[in-house]
Amino acid sequence: MIIDLFIQFIQMLAVLLLAPLLTGLVRWVKARLLRRRGASIFQPYRDLVRLMHKEVVLADNASWLFRAAPYLIFATTWVAASLVPTFATGLIFSWAADLIVIVALLGSARFFLTLAGLDVGTSFGGLGSSREVMIASLAEPALIMVVFTVAMIAGSTQLSTVSVFMLSPEVGLRVSLGLALVALIIVALAENSRIPVDNPSTHLELTMVHEAMILEYSGRHLAVLEIASSLNLLLYVSLISSIFFPWGLANANAAPAELFTGFIFYVGKLVVSGCLLAVFETSIAKMRVFRVPQFIGTALMMALLAALLMFVTRSL
Amino acid sequence: MTPLLVLFGCLGTLLALMPVAILCRRFSFVSQLVYVTSLMASSTALGAVLFHLLINPTLASSLQLPLGLPWLGAHFRLDALSAFFLAVVNLGGAAASLYGMGYGRHEESPERILPFFVMFLVAMNLVVLADDAFTFLLSWEFMSLTSWALVLSHHRQRGNLRAGYVYLLMAGFGTLSLLLAFGLMAGSGGEFGFAMMRAGELSPGLAGVVLALTLLGAGSKAGIVPLHVWLPLAHPAAPSHISALMSGVMTKVAIYGFIRIVFDLLGSPAWWWSMVVLVIGGLTAVIGVLYALMQHDLKRLLAYHTVENIGIIFIGLGLALAFEANGLNALAALALTAALFHVLNHSLFKSLLFFGAGAVLTATGERDMERLGGLIHRMPLTAFAFLVGSVAISALPPLNGFVSEWLTFQAILVSTELPQWSLRLLVPAVGALLALSAALAAACFAKAFGITFLGRARSQAASLANEVDRLSLGAMLIFVVLCLLAGIFPGYVIDAIAPLTRLLVDGNMPVQAGEAWLTIVPIKQSLSSYNGLIVMVFIVTSASLSAFVIHRIASRKTRRAPAWDCGFPDSSTNTQYTAGSFAQPIRSVFGSSLFQVREEIHMPPQGSTEPARMTLRMRDLIWEKLFAPIEGLVAATSARLNQSQFLTIRKYLTLVLVSLVFMLMVVALWR
Amino acid sequence: MINEAFSYDVAHMLAGGMLLVSFMLLYQDRMYGLLNVFALHAFVLSLSVAWEAYVNQSPHLYITAAIALILKAIIIPTALHRIVQRLGIHRTVETSVGIGATMLVGIGLVALSMALMLPVTDAADPLARQDLAFSLSILLLGMLMMVTRRNAVGQVVGLMSIENGLILAAAGAKGMPLVVEISVAFSVLIAFMVIGIFLFRIRERFDTVDVQVLDSFRGERK
């Protein structure tokens, strides 16, 4: 019991600490790929600390919602992230929420983000929010469909159970798994506002989505939002890895050694995926906002196809 | 003193209010009197039915009055199903009365509302209580009639007359279809008692016809696509607490009608019924929310959302039918529980939202979101309540809307147990529709709340709005609390629904009360489980913790300044996103086919200073393709036939001669 | 008492005569001619009713015959003459359907009534059967006439020829109580009275009794 609690706690802490690192890594690799020297991978931590100590400049008609939103967003994202097994399965609170809940938690984070974007009443905020909900309205169903597929295969929506099942030999190689993986990656790109859907490192109005929403934020609020977004990235990476690449996942009540190896594995996965992401982002161009729907729509279609395949082929 | 008698006591009180309201219409105290009394009566009734539902749900007490059909009498019955829906009805009624006590003050002609308000409550109660076809239909149509009168209470406003007309016409259509359905079930013997209908067996074909008729009848009242057209016209037209009743409660009474007939009276279902219901449900959900996204009239938006939620409920019902038809009773119970849970939830947050809209209406006199904005500063409590409602209806944890949707997803996930291929193909597609509608709902309420309450005021009225009175706020806060409770303690609700599922599909979900930490477990722990309480606690603690830590270790300094807006701040409020522009991306994705959206941008000629203009054209294809043709056909036919009414006497005589000769020939040939 | 066959032939002849006169009415297209022929129609009727009375020894039928003779053969035609004169419509050609077509239809109607009546009335005695058949055809022809006439007087005449057919039938029905004849006479009386009133009033307001003009165009006609 105590161990379980401890492990849960460790995980929550781990994701919180590792998240900025992942972001920093991605930025660094991208910089290197562009033949730039690039900031150190620990730069995000410094930024956060600096932001935290700055004073907050609130727009005149910002409401209480504007001030509460960052913390709510952070909290929901963090809770979601801490429910995804990173290096050990069988988390004590895993039964409190299954995959669908995780999706919904991210949904509520997004909901408050869009509201925050609308709150000050600037044109950019509205622009960001409206585009965000458009993207989400396609990405979320796709995610749910992926969840369906996975749940069909593993016979459960509990993430721990799923990853344990994925470790077991009877998974086999399935078409629908492949489809679901691709769909999930596309959704992940969209939800983390990465290229080609959005560009986190620009303030060019034509391309902004995520940045436009948090344009009015400053100081600690901005810091919290930054942590939340890097948590989001981490969450998706660990989600993908724990479903499709669950190798090295330790069991919760395993020996410390196993846990440690599991942790090493996990960090390894983070590094690999971070590099892959950077390579991907540098190798393709940002697409126009109104081609995004087709892009995510394909994800939805693939996920739906995967789910249909599962529903038909299951119990045959 | 059985609950049923208490119930009838309350109904009697409400009925007695009607003449009072008419006779004392001159006095100012009457509106308070009526609302207070109806509040007390409804809450008493609520207590009675809750007592029945929680203490002895299995036994059904019935009552017969020497009214209605002479040789049949009026039968009333209180079983678990009716108790559940009565709880929904009377909860809504009580809250509406409370809200009305405050809201009614601003009413210029209360005599057009009060008598019908109480009768409306009575009618809805009677529908749920009725235990024979005649009483059922009488109360059903009476319910429509009284609500029609309420829709017309502001009959001088443009469009309300038409709204009322379309509404009552559709209601008549529904009643007649139900009448046919009951006629088929009663058979040649004309046994109109529900007990006898339960006993009777129908041939599969006839049962299918009855299902179709019930879908037409109950569905048209619930607002399934494409029979929903009256709903977004009528619901917003009524005063807001009536809108809340119509949207939050009356549609549920329609759902009750469907459940009562299809699950209870009609006997064992055939599997293909579920196909029909599922398809209708999925389409209704998505189309409803898409329509809602296109609205910028706050109340109409809410009305269209009712359509969406009805779709979700029908998805649950369809799944329940599918499972029951294949003898998977436990799973049927799961699906049915999901549907009923959503019935409860929707009645909660939809009433809440309509109350909020009503508050905005009283404070600003505006329903058009394009003229609102920034109300969160002027009316913070209303804003908070509306926010909670929005989160709940967008199916976001930890509020109640999510739980029922989660249960529906679980039911979809286990539908691989179904033997029929077509169902296995259909269900995930419906699941996708459900997920899509959920996401769109979130988008829609981000828009509804964001444009109405956030940003800067878009009109004088909005900038001068004041918080509404305490009673209205009280009514809203009650629902806020209920939404939260139903969200974090779903287990109790599920257990309360269990008797219904036992009654209807004789199966029930595992008892949730025993689960540790108030978790809910649809089938078994390893499959899936959800704990609203833990999620809630986690979110709250981590949020407050982080806030606390940051404020403690880092800065807490705050400075107010003009908005930055990328360096181009603009004082004019017109630069904000409007409801229309917020929905534009989604419109461009989904709207092109369903609404035939056409956007034309007229740029001013070179060098001229006038602004560029964009015109947006949208069409309601469902109306244009389905109802307008019928309208036209009737008009054309009657115009054509009307020519025959202005002939010369000679021609009429010819008519007589011809018909005489014709009939004589018939007789001649008959021999 | 004269023998059955002879009385039968006479009755047959008279009834057939009436039918013939109905045909004459049908192709009359002048007002005065129409009225004269109608007078003849009523006269034949009274003859046949009288014959029925004589054959069946039912004296009350004589009253009917008298009513028919006096009222229909003399008073009404003359009155209508007056009206026609006063309205100055005696010159109008007032059939609306071609004579030939009317005749054909008429013959068809007669055939129909024969086909209907002759087989069915075996139970009733042959005399009644004949009368029924003839009177039915007279009735139908009367209606046909009302249909084909364009103005009020023509239609009234048609109506009254229908009445004649009815009386023929009533007289033929053995021992039919007095009620009926009285009622017939009475109804015809009312008929004439009301028509008179109407024609008079119509004269006040319209310059013609053409029924087509009577159908005013209320706002409803579109």
Place this chain on the structure above:
Amino acid sequence: MNLLPFNSLIAILVVPLVAALGLVALPGYKSTSRLNVFACFLTLVFAVSLVLDRPPVGTLLFVDDLSIVFVILNTLVGFTTSIFSASYIAHELDTGKLNSTYVRFYHATYQIMMFAMNLALVSNNIGLMWVAVEMATLTTVLMVGIYRTPEALEAAWKYFILGSVGIALALFGTILFYVAAVPIVGQGLDAMTWTLLITRVSAVDPALINIAFVFLLLGYGTKVGLVPVHAWLPDAHAEGPTPISAVLSGLLLNVALYAILRFKLLMVANGDAIAPGPMMIAMGLTSLIFAAFMLYPRRDIKRLFAYSSIEHMGIITFAFGIGGPLANFAGLLHMTMHSLTKSAIFFSVGQITQVKKTQNIDDIRGLTVSHPVLGWGLVVGVVAIAGLPPMGVFMSEFLVVTSTFANAPWLALPLTFGLLLALGALLGKMSGMAFGKPSGGLGPVEASYFPMVLHLSLVLVAGFYIPQPIVVWFQHVAALLG
């Protein structure tokens, strides 16, 4: 037992006649209208007393359970209508639309009409019944023409011509029946006495009475206003004085229907004759659907409700055509409800047209604002006639529809279609008139609301509670009707 010194059956005939004479003699408006009301009331009392002591069956006159229903309904509506017409005619006098001689004539004719209708209902002799129906028709013709406007004259003329053709057809049918009956029952009055016919009709030659029934159906059907022989009805309703419209819709149509029912009984009693049901069903459905369509283009408020009368007569004929205890009960109930409701509607319409000074629907707006009682009265009336609960018509229509399931379920479809069609039209017109911004005359109403309120409350109560004796009575009659 005999409560009265003389036979109340005679009384319901004598009272109107005497009253008619008196009304012709009496000068002055007030007294005559009072006498009119009083005479109607007296007739009503006697009619009700018929329930208590049933006079013996005579050769000419008789009452049975069927006719008593009609007689009481007839006299009741006649009574209330006389009350309404008192105030209505007063207004017509003030506005000079009628002068005193015409009013005297009007009242006398009113009584004669009542006499004729009662006679038709209690006559035991098919010939006498015919005479009575025709007498009623002709008197109403005179009433319709009473305003002497071109439209009124045209309406009366049309009514007269079509009516008398109907007369002729009905008479021919009657004669045929007699001829058919003679061989069995023997010559003379007996062959026309209904009570004798019903016992012996089974032996009558079916082929002859088949033809007879065709003529009777068309002949009396003209009075009932069945499509396609309905043409006189809308004009007559629209152009006559409104009380007469009420009487036409509420009573005369019923009387004609009563005649058809009597012959239907004979047809049924004779085993081999053609079944009258299908013909009545066909005509009923035609009338219902056709009239429902005709409701849409209406602009004249009285015409609107005239067509609605055709529609409901169609429903009733349909119900009786279906036959069987349930359908007949439904038919009787629907006929009663329709008489009460429709006359109530005409009461309110009469007052509306007087205060608004127009019959044009488009010029009548916002009644519930300008004249609340009238407006809501109209709303309730239309709601009732459209068959919405909790009014009595809902119950009867419920029964009519469900009764079809006993033997011909598919007939329920056209029936409900027609009902829905009519519902749509009536509600559309009504909501336009009752709600919205008031327009037209805003003057006060001096007429009494009593008749309208009485009828509507009766209909309302009947919607969910019918006293047991009446139910038993109706069920008995329904059984009689086979």
